Amino acid sequence: MVRFKNRYITVEVDPVKLPKNEPWPLKTSKLYRALMAEVENLHGDFGVASITSGLAVKYCNKETRIAVIRCRHGPHRFVATSIPFIHNVGKDDVSVNTLYTGATLHQCYKFIKAYQENHLQKLYSSLKTEEERQEFAKSVLTLPEARNICVRETPDENNV
C-alpha cells in the first residue's frame, strides 16, 4: 500500500494598502477561491482538476498574515507556480510570498514559530507598554488554530 504524499506551503499574504502592524482578517475560503482562480488562469482546466483533490487552506493568522496551504505531492507544482501571481483575495489587493514548502504540517509549524519569533523581535521596538508586548507575543506565538488542527484533523470546509 502506498501512502498519499502531501505538501504544505507556507505563504505570507500581504495586503498592499494596509499598514504592516494592523490585523487583517484573512479567511481560508477567500484564499482558497483566489488560488483556484489563479491556477485556472495559469494552468487551465487540467491544473484545476489536478489540484482539486487535496487542496485546502489549513491555517490563517490575521496578525502575521501567514497561511498554510495543503496540496497533493505532484500537482503542488501547479499551486507553487500560481502563488506569486495572486493579486486579489476577496476585494483586497495583495502580494503573496512563498516562505516555506514542507512535507508535514509539523515541519511548517516549526518554521512558522521560528519565523514569528523573528518577526516579534522586529516589532518589539514599536510597542510601548509591557502589556501590549505580552498581548502581541501571545497572539503571535500561541498558534491557537494550529493546535486544534494538530490534535485532530477536521473535515475540509473548503472543498464543499
Next chain:
Amino acid sequence: MEFCYLDITLDLAVEKSISAVSFKGHVIKCVKNVFGEFGASHKIDVLKYDLINRSAIIRCPSTFYVKLLSALTLSGEFEGLACCYRLNRSSPYLLSLLSNSRTYEHC
C-alpha cells in the same frame, strides 16, 4: 528544438469558411482552455492553411505534442457552432506528410 507536424481538419456543424487567423486563434484558445496561459505560451505555428476544407498543417514542439492533441480533441465549439478536429496525419518530419503509404502502389 524538435518539432512535430500535424495535418488537421476542423469539422463544423454548418459549412462555413474561416480565415487562417481565426483558425490559429481557435487552436490557441483550445490550448488555453485546457492548459491555461502556460500551455498557450508554447510555440504553435500554422504552416499551410486550406481555406475551403479548413485543413491546416501546424507545427509544435515535440514535447508539447500530446498536450496539443488532447486540447484539440477536447474542443467542441467554434463561435457558437459545434465543431471537432480531425487529425489526418502527424509526423516529426514535414516531408513525410507528402506521401501516404496506405495508397502507395508498388511497381
